[in-house]
Amino acid sequence: MSGRATATAGAAVDPRLFCRGDLPAAELVIRAVHVLDPRAGLDEQRDILIRDGRIAELAAPGTVAAPAGAATVDGAGKHAFPAFVDPHVHLRTPGQEYEEDLDTGTSAAAAGGFCALIAMPNTDPVVDETPVLGALVAAARRQARVPTGFLAAITRGLRGQQLTEMAALRDAGALGFSDDGKPVASAGILRRALQYQRLSGGVIALHEEDPELSGSGVMHEGAVSARLGMAGIPSISESTMVARDAALARNENARVHFQHLSCSESVEALAAARAHGARVSGEATPHHLALTDDVVRTLDSRFKMNPPLRAEADRRALIEAVRSGVIECIASDHAPHAREQKEVPFEQAPMGTIGLETAFPALFTELALSGELELELIVERMTAGGALYGLPIPRIAPDEPANLTLVDLDAQFEVGAAGYASRSSNCCFHGRTLHGRVELTVAAGRLAFQSAALARELLGAA
Ligand SMILES: [Zn+2]
Ligand SMILES: [Zn+2]
Structure with a gap:
């Protein structure tokens, strides 16, 4: 995924919260994803362009052009919250x-x-x-x-x-x-x-x-x-x-x-x-x-x-x-x-x-x-x-700071089978099979997480 760091990405971090300044700004298009933002009353398919720390475009599927260098994620069958x-x-x-x-x-x-x-x-x-x-x-x-x-x-x-x-x-x-x-x-x-x-x-x-x-x-x-x-x-x-x-x-x-x-x-x-x-x-x-x-x-x-x-x-x-x-x-x-x-x-x-x-x-x-x-x-x-x-509520709307997560609701996984990102493993859901796998997280405009499956998909596409 693009590593182009931008000065404006930092502006997406609320001044009362603190994080690393050196994480790459996400620059990607998520295509034909089911966007669910209850506060915006949004519950339908969209293309999303994330750029310069913000949601630069949010439009009907197939209508957003990917800028040069931006990664493209196939959102079909997945949800963005x-x-x-x-x-x-x-x-x-x-x-x-x-x-x-x-x-x-x-x-x-x-x-x-x-x-x-x-x-x-x-x-x-x-x-x-x-x-x-x-x-x-x-x-x-x-x-x-x-x-x-x-x-x-x-x-x-x-x-x-x-x-x-x-x-x-x-x-x-x-x-x-x-x-x-x-x-x-x-x-x-x-x-x-x-x-x-x-x-x-x-x-x-x-x-x-x-x-x-x-x-x-x-x-x-x-x-x-x-x-x-x-x-x-x-x-x-x-x-x-x-x-x-x-x-x-x-x-x-x-x-x-x-x-x-x-x-x-x-x-x-x-x-x-x-x-x-x-x-x-x-x-x-x-x-x-x-x-x-x-x-x-x-x-x-x-x-x-x-x-x-x-x-x-x-x-x-x-x-x-x-x-x-x-x-x-x-x-x-x-x-x-x-x-x-x-x-x-x-x-x-x-x-x-x-x-x-x-x-x-x-x-x-x-x-x-x-x-x-x-x-x-x-x-x-x-x-x-x-x-x-008093912190702002994340929204999926044009020009908002890019704070969204891509989830595959159909994907199942066994909790703990692949370990934990946490240093500890004392999870009360350990061993359960759960639905709804997180594939990608953009936090304050930065790519904070991508699943192994998504990373493979992006590598294959490159
Ligand atoms: Zn507590
Ligand atoms: Zn307590």
Whole structure:
């Protein structure tokens, strides 16, 4: 594919996100591809010309001329979507690069069709001071293949006791704040953070769980945990904190986002708060939308995450909330762990699953093909995650920055059979056959990913 680098391609990167400047600008024509952009009301065949970092032309099939030097991709039988945006990933850097780093994490994102992602600050050291954030931004400019934004911690060391210097962290580039991995257990501390938000701006994103109610639980508290004799994490551990913090947000007129909601009680609390005018939003993960605690019977530690996979009624409530817009975005909560840490008995394993490479295929296979959620809704919710931090939503329209992914919905693959782009392999969909293979990702005008099959096709054509 063309390696012509252009100065204008850089202009397609939002200034609040950071990535390498040396990736080649994509210069290609995708012919006769089925373009699906729900926000544009576009659901038909088009030719797409990508040039100088933007969608230069979007026209009827067979009408776009390929400029000299541009590669041509046969889009027949394939879909082009606006590329996905993930508002919740763990890139494990600084400090745990044996699990993931900016290069491998953003490679996994590109392979999953993402054009932007937002990394959580629960690293080692924690992103709770401006020098840590500054070093991370500099590293992203050298290593990130996909534009990446960062949240900073709400409290120092995620200890829940002392607020970070939120205004200074915002000035240094933080999109918002989260103690993800841990709840802000103290209502008083969170209230002060919400008050500081008036000065600093930036959304406060919350991992909701009451430590006393979660206790030493390792899975959802319900029939399966009782059968297995395992300590459970009850749904009210999450939902009581959602209700509490939505009330605090409303009282302070603050902007709060609830991360990885997992149960029907939380959906009810979020909907009620929204109905009363609270400025709150929520996200759900592919694993909570596609799986239940039933799979934990296998005792496979890939199914251990926090919040835990819950009951079928919870899964159905989450799907309904995604459909209605009570939950407006989907986030992977991509959480890499080293193999030796996960290959231990279920109770002792760390919580988390990787998810960037499987997010779309899992949702398409488990929800769209089964008729539980329409493809357009999946695309819309998978592209909405940056908007809550004020980032633009990717669009397939003339003159927009080129952020799109080419997907073969008919292609099947076994998850993990060809390895992972992520440095870790703790994927809860490992071994499943999924439909919807990502063939190509253009992020901010740059060619971020192409599948081996597509690379062969282009080589054959050259
Ligand atoms: Zn979390
Ligand atoms: Zn997380």
